Amino acid sequence: MEAEAAPISVTQALEDAKLCLGTLGTLVVSGEVTGFRGPNARSGHCYFQVKDDASAMDVIVWRGVYAKCGIELRDGMAVMLSGGFDVYTGSGRMSFIARKIEVSGEGLLRQQVAALAQKLQQEGLMDEARKRKVPRFCTRVAVVTSLSGSVIDDVKRTLARRNPLVELMVVGCQVQGPGAPATIIRALERAAAEVPDAILLVRGGGSFEDLMTFNDEALARAVAACPVPVITGIGHEPDTCICDMVADRRSSTPTAAAESVAPAIDELAQLTRERQKRLCAAMGRSLEGEAVELQALGERADRAIQSELLRRRSSVDALASRPCLRDPHALIDARLTTLELTEERLANALPRMLKRSSDSVASSALRLQAASKSMFAPYESRIGRAAASLEALSPLKVLGRGYAIARDSEGHVLSEASQAAPGDEISVLLGTGTLEAKITHVDETPIS
Numbered sequence: 001m002e003a004e005a006a007p008i009s010v011t012q013a014l015e016d017a018k019l020c021l022g023t024l025g026t027l028v029v030s031g032e033v034t035g036f037r038g039p040n041a042r043s044g045h046c047y048f049q050v051k052d053d054a055s056a057m058d059v060i061v062w063r064g065v066y067a068k069c070g071i072e073l074r075d076g077m078a079v080m081l082s083g084g085f086d087v088y089t090g091s092g093r094m095s096f097i098a099r100k101i102e103v104s105g106e107g108l109l110r111q112q113v114a115a116l117a118q119k120l121q122q123e124g125l126m127d128e129a130r131k132r133k134v135p136r137f138c139t140r141v142a143v144v145t146s147l148s149g150s151v152i153d154d155v156k157r158t159l160a161r162r163n164p165l166v167e168l169m170v171v172g173c174q175v176q177g178p179g180a181p182a183t184i185i186r187a188l189e190r191a192a193a194e195v196p197d198a199i200l201l202v203r204g205g206g207s208f209e210d211l212m213t214f215n216d217e218a219l220a221r222a223v224a225a226c227p228v229p230v231i232t233g234i235g236h237e238p239d240t241c242i243c244d245m246v247a248d249r250r251s252s253t254p255t256a257a258a259e260s261v262a263p264a265i266d267e268l269a270q271l272t273r274e275r276q277k278r279l280c281a282a283m284g285r286s287l288e289g290e291a292v293e294l295q296a297l298g299e300r301a302d303r304a305i306q307s308e309l310l311r312r313r314s315s316v317d318a319l320a321s322r323p324c325l326r327d328p329h330a331l332i333d334a335r336l337t338t339l340e341l342t343e344e345r346l347a348n349a350l351p352r353m354l355k356r357s358s359d360s361v362a363s364s365a366l367r368l369q370a371a372s373k374s375m376f377a378p379y380e381s382r383i384g385r386a387a388a389s390l391e392a393l394s395p396l397k398v399l400g401r402g403y404a405i406a407r408d409s410e411g412h413v414l415s416e417a418s419q420a421a422p423g424d425e426i427s428v429l430l431g432t433g434t435l436e437a438k439i440t441h442v443d444e445t446p447i448s
Contacts, residue, residue: 014089021085021094029057029096030080030104036073039066046073050081050096058095069101071111080104110208113215117242120217125224131248132229135197137268138261140167142191142228143200144184147172151204151254158258163265169194175203181216192228198261199226201243202233202254214241223247233257405429417444 008016031050038046044063049056059081066073073079082100087093103111117126124130141159145151152170159166173187174180184201191199201223203214213219214234223230224246232247233254244250251257263271324331391397406414407427414420420439428435 010092011089014087014092017094018087018089021087024084026082026084026099027096028080028082030078031056033073033077033079034075036075038073039063048073048075050079058093059098060095061098061101065099065101071101071103073101078104113212113242116215116217116220117245120220120224120242120246125220125246130224134229134231134249134261137263138166138197140169140194140196141198141200141261142169142171142194142196143202144171144173144187144191145200145202145254146175149175149204151202154255155200155202155258158255159262162259163262163268165265166262169196176206176210176213180213181219184213184219185222188222188226188230192226196228198229198231200231200233200254200257200261201247202257203235204254205236211235211241214243216242219243220246231257231260401431403431417442 029050031052034049034051034056036046036048038044038048038061040046044066046061046066048059050059051057061069061073071079080102081096081098082102083096083098085094086097088095120126143152143155145155147170156168159168169191171187171191174183188199188201203211211234214232220242223232223243229248231249231251232241232244233251233256234241234244235253237252240250249260251260319325405428406420407429408414408420409425412419414426420426420442422439422442424439426437426439428437
């Protein structure tokens with residue numbers, strides 16, 4: 001009989017289990033997130049379970065791993081977790097420690113769509129200010145959709161029922177599957193070339209994967225750049241794709257999209273009648289106002305004309321009352337009388353004026369003669385003294401006392417005997433007359 005194994009402690013048993021789980025290595029587990037809790041406010045770690053149709057297991061994601069994965073986990077998300085099992089010896093609880101997290105299936109697609117939506121929103125493609133205004137009454141509408149489905153028939157019936165006057169153009173394209181975005185882009189270009197009032201981009205309902213065509217980035221940019229307003233009606237009410245976000249108007253269904261560009265013809269008729277009534281009423285009020293204003297202007301014009309006529313009549317009467325116009329000779333006679341009186345006053349005034357002028361001139365002459373004597377007396381005395389001094393200092397006066405001035409042949413005055421030599425000719429200026437002499441002897445002895 002086999003011997004019984006020796007008992008071990010709980011801690012040892014958990015340690016052995018932990019070692020056994022470690023031998024499993026790295027496992028990749030796929031499942032659906034449920035009971036998500038995290039990140040923890042204190043530690044930053046995340047705790048949740050992943051489950052499939054039959055089982056569930058606890059999962060721990062450490063703070064650093066969750067921060068690096070770039071995924072915001074939530075309940076219902078399909079994920080693939082890479083990691084291994086571990087046992088917490090304190091409680092004996094086994095958990096899967098995830099070291100890498102990836103979104104799988106539809107969850108990955110939704111993550112990609114969300115990232116693209118955020119990118120296009122940051123570029124401004126979803127701004128309401130950028131979107132074009134759809135005409136309220138469209139007369140030409142282009143429909144871009146598949147020609148094989150029931151959607152085009154629904155759109156045609158809706159337009160025919162609501163407003164048969166709307167001209168409809170249909171451009172076929174592929175609405176799902178590989179290559180569908182490129183065919184829709186070409187269809188949008190052909191539809192825009194016809195210059196309709198609006199383009200309906202529509203398709204029926206389907207799964208999230210079926211509608212992924214309308215989450216294509218190139219198609220979304222083509223919708224935003226289309227020169228004609230684009231109205232989307234893709235899937236059903238809950239379905240929203242990238243093309244809905246960048247379109248100029250989003251409708252919940254293809255039928256709603258058709259209704260938005262084709263108001264019912266009876267509604268248009270009623271609206272036209274109401275506008276006709278409002279227009280007639282407004283025109284009547286405007287004409288009444290214009291009539292009142294015209295009457296007021298007429299009265300103002302009459303008053304202005306009467307005032308102007310009165311002013312001009314008064315001006316003419318004033319002109320007619322002037323003497324020069326009533327009797328032109330009276331003005332000349334008055335001027336002639338004034339001239340004769342002026343002549344008489346002038347004839348009487350001239351002798352008196354001449355006598356006063358003569359007396360004034362004589363008086364001025366006497367005052368000038370007396371003033372001149374008193375003015376010139378001091379100057380005559382000074383001139384006499386200056387003349388006497390000048391006479392005393394004159395060289396001619398000196399020459400008159402027996403002195404003479406000798407000059408050489410060039411006219412230079414000789415002040416010393418050494419300036420001449422025997423045989424030189426000199427001229428001697430006396431008090432009266434001049435002598436021409438020739439030097440026979442020179443004595444340079446100073447006079448003591």
